[in-house]
Amino acid sequence: MKKGATLDLTDLPSHGLGTASVSWWGTLAFMLIEGTGFALSIIVYLYLMSLAQHWPLDASLPDLIAGTTLTALLVASLVPNIFLARWARNQDLLKVRIGLIVMSLLGIAPLILRTFEFPAMHIKWDQNAYGSIVWVMLGLHTTHILTDLVETLVLTCLMFSRHGDNARRFGDVNDNTMYWNFVVATWLPMYACLYWVPRL
DSSP: OOOOOOOOOTTSOSOOOGGGOHHHHHHHHHHHHHHHHHHHHHHHHHHHHHHOSSSSTTSOOOOHHHHHHHHHHHHHHHHHHHHHHHHHHTTOHHHHHHHHHHHHHHHHHHHHHHHHHHHHTOOOTTTSHHHHHHHHHHHHHHHHHHHHHHHHHHHHHHHTSGGGGOHHHHHHHHHHHHHHHHHHHHHHHHHIIIIIGGGO
């Protein structure tokens, strides 16, 4: 009987970064599912608009200041987020800690701005179909900002604890930066629909 070959795997790393990580693929699948939800909300918005003679329904055009300021902040947050991803890949603990603090603050700021954005739409969620879909879209995106903020805060605490030297945590930080890019990217078409499509 022929003996099977054996491989010495002791030199292989216990974790992977990027596409070598199972959690990276899980995060990607999660984003695809959630991206479908964002796309459906935009489709519903455009469908309701196509049925209406006047859009917005029984409301004035949304004010641009809160939503545009929030959008600019989200786009600007991509710069430190890109650096944080790079530092996580290089496993630079000090820079990752600093980057996580910065991204935590940049996760809180949009939530504050969002509290001004809801009233800037000039409609309540239960007033009509326009109000309902606007609040669903804003609520959906707010939930995702909040979700990423909680994860960022947890990772910040972990990186300042004895778990900070665990190489796997750097992979988690890298996955979190990818998810924040997704949160920003999904907001851009929603911002266009909510603020600029009614002005066309």
